[in-house]
Amino acid sequence: MADKNLRFLVIDDFATMRRIVRNLLQDLGFKNVEEAEDGQDALTKLRASRFDFVISDWNMPNLDGLQLLTEMRKDDSLKAIPVLMVTAEAKKENIIAAAQAGANGYVVKPFTAATLEEKLNKIFEKLGW
Amino acid sequence: MNTTQNQQSADNFKEIFSRIGQLTRLLRDSVANLGLDRAIMDVAEAIPDTRDRLNYVVGKTSQAADRALTCVEIARPLQDSLSEESTALKARWDAWFEAPVELSQARELVNDTRAFLDNTPKIASQTNEQLMEIMMAQDFQDLTGQVIQNMMKLIENVEHELIQVLVENMPGMMQLSVSDEPAENLKNGPQINQSVAGVVATQDQVDDLLETLGF
Numbered sequence: 648m649a650d651k652n653l654r655f656l657v658i659d660d661f662a663t664m665r666r667i668v669r670n671l672l673q674d675l676g677f678k679n680v681e682e683a684e685d686g687q688d689a690l691t692k693l694r695a696s697r698f699d700f701v702i703s704d705w706n707m708p709n710l711d712g713l714q715l716l717t718e719m720r721k722d723d724s725l726k727a728i729p730v731l732m733v734t735a736e737a738k739k740e741n742i743i744a745a746a747q748a749g750a751n752g753y754v755v756k757p758f759t760a761a762t763l764e765e766k767l768n769k770i771f772e773k774l775g776w
Numbered sequence: 777m778n779t780t781q782n783q784q785s786a787d788n789f790k791e792i793f794s795r796i797g798q799l800t801r802l803l804r805d806s807v808a809n810l811g812l813d814r815a816i817m818d819v820a821e822a823i824p825d826t827r828d829r830l831n832y833v834v835g836k837t838s839q840a841a842d843r844a845l846t847c848v849e850i851a852r853p854l855q856d857s858l859s860e861e862s863t864a865l866k867a868r869w870d871a872w873f874e875a876p877v878e879l880s881q882a883r884e885l886v887n888d889t890r891a892f893l894d895n896t897p898k899i900a901s902q903t904n905e906q907l908m909e910i911m912m913a914q915d916f917q918d919l920t921g922q923v924i925q926n927m928m929k930l931i932e933n934v935e936h937e938l939i940q941v942l943v944e945n946m947p948g949m950m951q952l953s954v955s956d957e958p959a960e961n962l963k964n965g966p967q968i969n970q971s972v973a974g975v976v977a978t979q980d981q982v983d984d985l986l987e988t989l990g991f
Contacts, residue, residue, distance in 0.1 A: 659918070661917060661918040661921055661922075663914050663915070663917040663918055664915065664917075664918040666914075667911055667912065667914060667915055670911055674908070705962075705963070706922060706963045706964075706965055711963065713962065735918070735919055735922060735965055735966040735967075736962065736963065736964060736965070737966070737967045737970070737975055737976045737977070737982075738962075738964065738967075738974050738975055738976070739974050739975075739976060739985060740961070740962060740974070741962055742976065742982055742985050742986060742989075743985070743989065744962060746986060746989045746991065752986075752991075753982050753986060754979065754982075755976060755978075755979055755982050756915065756918065756919060756966065757915045757916075757919060758915075758979065759912070760908065760912060762979050
């Protein structure tokens with residue numbers, strides 16, 4: 648069972664989706680949820696304070712989700728943070744590219760509360776959290 | 777006299793037809809020279825795609841509205857029943873406090889109250905489920921928003937192309953450089969048509985693909 652105090656960063660350029668994910672996380676007992684509106688904003692926040700888990704959209708202005716993931720994996724202080732992609736991008740190339748860039752999971756939109764929970768738990772399990 | 781006149785008008789017609797033919801060719805050539813044919817083709821190609829996208833937006837928004845309304849229709853009677861039952865119990869308790877009767881006679885009231893208290897969390901959680909569903913129904917905004925943003929980009933491109941054609945063909949005007957942005961084939965937004973090759977239609981297919989990649 649993962650620690651309920653885990654700090655999440657939810658990144659999506661659509662505020663509605665950020666709120667949905669935040670509410671779903673709260674429903675699962677995770678109350679420490681911060682939001683960022685694109686990859687650039689996320690990198691700034693990730694470098695300013697400690698986060699345990701990243702949930703990111705792909706298609707965003709400034710710095711997209713794949714670029715963010717790539718930047719995180721290059722950065723010694725961020726590379727260990729698990730990243731779950733939650734995106735409408737649904738081409739095989741997308742999933743392969745995300746996997747190769749080091750994503751820990753991939754949820755395609757629209758998704759259900761159960762799917763998000765299942766994918767989170769799968770990542771927690773693999774990490775032994 | 778008459779035959780000469782007929783001959784003349786027939787010649788006139790011939791000449792008119794051939795002039796129209798020449799003009800048509802001239803027009804078509806000018807269109808091609810101006811580069812308008814490319815722009816027109818782009819517009820023509822964009823229209824069916826735009827129609828599909830708009831249909832997707834219409835479908836998604838109406839689905840979301842439907843989902844939310846269904847939840848409201850389920851949740852409101854639940855709330856009504858809680859309110860009605862508690863009002864009725866309150867009235868009975870008020871009556872009991874006014875004129876207390878023996879416990880044996882009040883037992884029914886106590887039992888009813890316990891049953892109500894037992895039932896309340898269940899009803900509350902059913903209502904909560906509906907609220908959750910209403911929240912999930914709002915995911916349409918992200919999906920339709922992306923599709924509309926893509927459409928706006930497309931319209932902007934067509935507009936640029938048409939302006940470029942005008943600029944290129946206006947003497948003495950500065951050449952604007954409208955660089956064709958490289959296609960970002962990894963950023964397509966929601967898939968309108970999920971039966972296209974290379975598109976994963978469900979989360980299960982995503983999971984299967986990830987599994988083959990060692991996830």
